[in-house]
Amino acid sequence: xxxxxxxxxxxxxxxxxxxxxxxxxxxxxxxxxxxxxxxxxxxxxxxxxxxxxxxxxxxxxxxxxxxxxxxxxxxxxxxxxxxxxxxxxxxxxxxxxxxxxxxxxxxxxxxxxxxxxxxxxxxxxxxxxxxxxxxxxxxxxxxxxxxxxxxxxxxxxxxxxxxxxxxxxxxxxxxxxxxxxxxxxxxxxxxxxxxxxxxxxxxxxxxxxxxxxxxxxxxxxxxxxxxxxxxxxxxxxxxxxxxxxxxxxxxxxxxxxxxxxxxxxxxxxxxxxxxxxxxxxxxxxxxxxxxxxxxxxxxxxxxxxxxxxxxxxxxxxxxxxxxxxxxxxxxxxxxxxxxxxxxxxxxxxxxxxxxxxxxxxxxxxxxxxxxxxxxxxxxxxxxxxxxxxxxxxxxxxx
Amino acid sequence: xxxxxxxxxxxxxxxxxxxxxxxxxxxxxxxxxxxxxxxxxxxxxxxxxxxxxxxxxxxxxxxxxxxxxxxxxxxxxxxxxxxxxxxxxxxxxxxxxxxxxxxxxxxxxxxxxxxxxxxxxxxxxxxxxxxxxxxxxxxxxxxxxxxxxxxxxxxxxxxxxxxxxxxxxxxxxxxxxxxxxxxxxxxxxxxxxxxxxxxxxxxxxxxxxxxxxxxxxxxxxxxxxxxxxxxxxxxxxxxxxxxxxxxxxxxxxxxxxxxxxxxxxxxxxxxxxxxxxxxxxxxxxxxxxxxxxxxxxxxxxxxxxxxxxxxxxxxxxxxxxxxxxxxxxxxxxxxxxxxxxxxxxxxxx
Numbered sequence: 001x002x003x004x005x006x007x008x009x010x011x012x013x014x015x016x017x018x019x020x021x022x023x024x025x026x027x028x029x030x031x032x033x034x035x036x037x038x039x040x041x042x043x044x045x046x047x048x049x050x051x052x053x054x055x056x057x058x059x060x061x062x063x064x065x066x067x068x069x070x071x072x073x074x075x076x077x078x079x080x081x082x083x084x085x086x087x088x089x090x091x092x093x094x095x096x097x098x099x100x101x102x103x104x105x106x107x108x109x110x111x112x113x114x115x116x117x118x119x120x121x122x123x124x125x126x127x128x129x130x131x132x133x134x135x136x137x138x139x140x141x142x143x144x145x146x147x148x149x150x151x152x153x154x155x156x157x158x159x160x161x162x163x164x165x166x167x168x169x170x171x172x173x174x175x176x177x178x179x180x181x182x183x184x185x186x187x188x189x190x191x192x193x194x195x196x197x198x199x200x201x202x203x204x205x206x207x208x209x210x211x212x213x214x215x216x217x218x219x220x221x222x223x224x225x226x227x228x229x230x231x232x233x234x235x236x237x238x239x240x241x242x243x244x245x246x247x248x249x250x251x252x253x254x255x256x257x258x259x260x261x262x263x264x265x266x267x268x269x270x271x272x273x274x275x276x277x278x279x280x281x282x283x284x285x286x287x288x289x290x291x292x293x294x295x296x297x298x299x300x301x302x303x304x305x306x307x308x309x310x311x312x313x314x315x316x317x318x319x320x321x322x323x324x325x326x327x328x329x330x331x332x333x334x335x336x337x338x339x340x341x342x343x344x345x346x347x348x349x350x351x352x353x354x355x356x357x358x359x360x361x362x363x364x365x366x367x368x369x370x371x372x373x374x375x376x377x378x379x380x381x382x383x384x385x386x387x388x389x390x391x392x393x394x395x396x397x398x
Numbered sequence: 399x400x401x402x403x404x405x406x407x408x409x410x411x412x413x414x415x416x417x418x419x420x421x422x423x424x425x426x427x428x429x430x431x432x433x434x435x436x437x438x439x440x441x442x443x444x445x446x447x448x449x450x451x452x453x454x455x456x457x458x459x460x461x462x463x464x465x466x467x468x469x470x471x472x473x474x475x476x477x478x479x480x481x482x483x484x485x486x487x488x489x490x491x492x493x494x495x496x497x498x499x500x501x502x503x504x505x506x507x508x509x510x511x512x513x514x515x516x517x518x519x520x521x522x523x524x525x526x527x528x529x530x531x532x533x534x535x536x537x538x539x540x541x542x543x544x545x546x547x548x549x550x551x552x553x554x555x556x557x558x559x560x561x562x563x564x565x566x567x568x569x570x571x572x573x574x575x576x577x578x579x580x581x582x583x584x585x586x587x588x589x590x591x592x593x594x595x596x597x598x599x600x601x602x603x604x605x606x607x608x609x610x611x612x613x614x615x616x617x618x619x620x621x622x623x624x625x626x627x628x629x630x631x632x633x634x635x636x637x638x639x640x641x642x643x644x645x646x647x648x649x650x651x652x653x654x655x656x657x658x659x660x661x662x663x664x665x666x667x668x669x670x671x672x673x674x675x676x677x678x679x680x681x682x683x684x685x686x687x688x689x690x691x692x693x694x695x696x697x698x699x700x701x702x703x704x705x706x707x708x709x710x711x712x713x714x715x716x717x718x719x720x721x722x723x724x725x726x727x728x729x730x731x732x733x734x735x736x737x738x739x740x741x742x743x744x745x746x747x
Contacts, residue, residue, distance in 0.1 A: 321653065375669070375672065375674070378642075378674035378675050379665065379669060379674060381642070381674075381675070382642055382661070382665050382668075382674055382675075383658065383661050383662065383665060385650070385651065385652035385661075387652060390652070394658070
């Protein structure tokens with residue numbers, strides 16, 4: 001009965017979107033929405049790869065290996081800065097955002113659904129080899145949380161904060177630390193886009209002084225702090241710190257749930273490529289942003305969850321074959337993040353590979369004649385080793 | 399077109415056909431004496447019995463006493479019987495009074511024409527024998543000669559035999575005559591004569607032995623193959639009933655060969671036979687670079703796959719070049735040049 005109700009709701013959701021795509025495509029979707037995600041042999045084989053469940057909350061093992069659609073407006077609202085670059089290009093090419101539902105993501109969602117928010121925030125570390133889909137899993141979880149109405153603090157790539165920084169200023173708040181106004185302002189802008197409505201509701205609990213003249217009073221909405229940071233770029237990093245602090249303090253009140261999603265968390269405990277004016281290397285603690293983020297990732301607050309990803313691709317001074325938490329985090333990071341729930345992300349299983357391949361075929365991404373044959377599929381599977389990134393790169397020129 | 403494989407006969411430039419003797423008989427005799435003496439000395443040096451010292455022993459002894467790293471075997475020191483070293487020559491064909499010995503000397507190619515005469519004589523003989531049998535009403539047909547595994551002498555070999563130049567036209571005439579002789583039903587009489595001009599051709603494919611499949615403890619069929627390319631050496635073990643997983647030196651191919659090109663090389667034998675997801679493979683490889691290792695594993699896997707596949711497909715693989723060792727190696731740098739082919743920059747002054 002519940003299944004029938006859900007499919008009815010879903011078909012209502014999809015009827016205004018029927019004008020997009022070709023007629024065959026919409027017919028397939030329309031056909032699928034009237035039936036739940038169980039396979040019906042009479043249907044077009046292409047439609048099996050998709051599922052009409054657009055709400056991650058309802059994704060179960062039945063949906064495993066299938067691609068679900070995120071409407072483009074939601075993409076702009078929820079992911080101003082989270083998605084990998086190649087995926088963004090794919091969205092532009094195909095004019096739709098399709099994310100595959102995979103086992104690690106389902107596992108994480110199950111944990112999140114069952115977590116008790118009175119306990120301290122549980123930390124989840126998504127790890128895996130290069131190109132297996134860790135960032136996409138993180139985005140799936142972020143989408144779920146934003147649908148559920150959580151406040152999402154999403155740092156797209158912590159490595160961007162520890163390398164290639166053009167401007168470093170000494171922090172006014174603390175003499176030893178260094179500020180990064182550019183990165184901080186970019187992040188504040190994106191944070192504002194993704195969490196507009198929350199910024200009105202949350203009020204500051206303390207008075208903050210920005211330099212000699214400007215200050216934010218107690219009880220003002222957080223939006224003012226963010227705008228202050230955007231307006232006065234010099235104090236952007238401090239604004240970030242203030243925002244994070246406020247969120248942490250207020251999350252246990254229960255008015256909202258907080259999700260801290262950090263991609264490339266191993267950057268917080270590694271080395272940086274930045275140097276001070278006297279050419280001495282900067283260690284991560286000396287950066288304000290990193291310092292505040294570390295406090296955020298600690299599990300001394302409750303009312304939410306912390307989901308992080310390890311990334312070798314942007315990491316500095318780590319061998320390319322390293323992918324376990326031990327290797328990438330180092331001793332310091334491991335102790336800081338311990339205890340955490342590790343979630344490994346493997347390469348595509350045969351079923352997932354089939355659905356990805358079917359999706360590319362359906363969207364006519366694979367133009368080569370041989371790619372349509374069984375042999376071509378076997379070849380692609382062999383050459384890519386069922387690695388999502390390799391498959392994506394292989395399918396590009398075809 | 400450059401001849402890549404040459405026979406020693408061509409290289410010798412046919413000295414025997416060019417002119418009068420370069421080496422006198424006395425000289426050759428002296429060389430033979432010296433050779434035998436030297437052989438006895440060598441046997442003494444090596445501590446072997448001089449009486450039973452064969453040519454192989456001589457070769458081994460020389461290789462031991464004068465080790466050489468030169469690639470060309472002909473360039474290394476060797477000690478052979480003078481008849482092998484000095485090419486055969488025509489003896490002087492006229493006497494002291496200037497009168498030639500052979501009656502066909504003034505044709506310019508005495509041995510060739512005498513050969514033609516002889517062969518024609520044999521042909522006439524056979525025909526006479528045939529007529530006799532016909533007259534006696536005896537059956538003519540006897541067993542047919544097996545022409546499949548034999549070939550006639552080549553023109554070069556004929557020149558060696560006759561010690562004089564044979565032109566293409568003459569050679570084709572001679573072969574026609576031989577064919578005519580062999581076509582006669584009673585040619586068995588002159589079998590001995592014909593055999594002087596024919597050679598055995600060893601059948602190519604019989605030399606390659608395809609090993610049968612072996613089975614390991616679990617009952618899975620597998621076979622091994624070895625391959626090499628440049629300096630890389632690889633051994634591959636291909637298992638049946640697999641999922642297409644390949645491990646190299648204990649590492650998955652996606653990690654060992656991050657470059658697509660190498661993985662394509664590994665894919666080629668399986669794709670050619672259409673068995674991409676059916677076999678598992680475990681290989682070990684050492685030496686060479688990235689590309690050389692990939693080529694070596696490709697050869698090894700193709701050799702291993704021969705046991706799983708019909709003979710026709712093995713022939714297809716051979717023609718596709720999957721079973722051939724790639725002979726290309728790094729060419730040596732020559733003195734006076736910057737590289738193997740590149741010369742130094744030419745300056746006008």
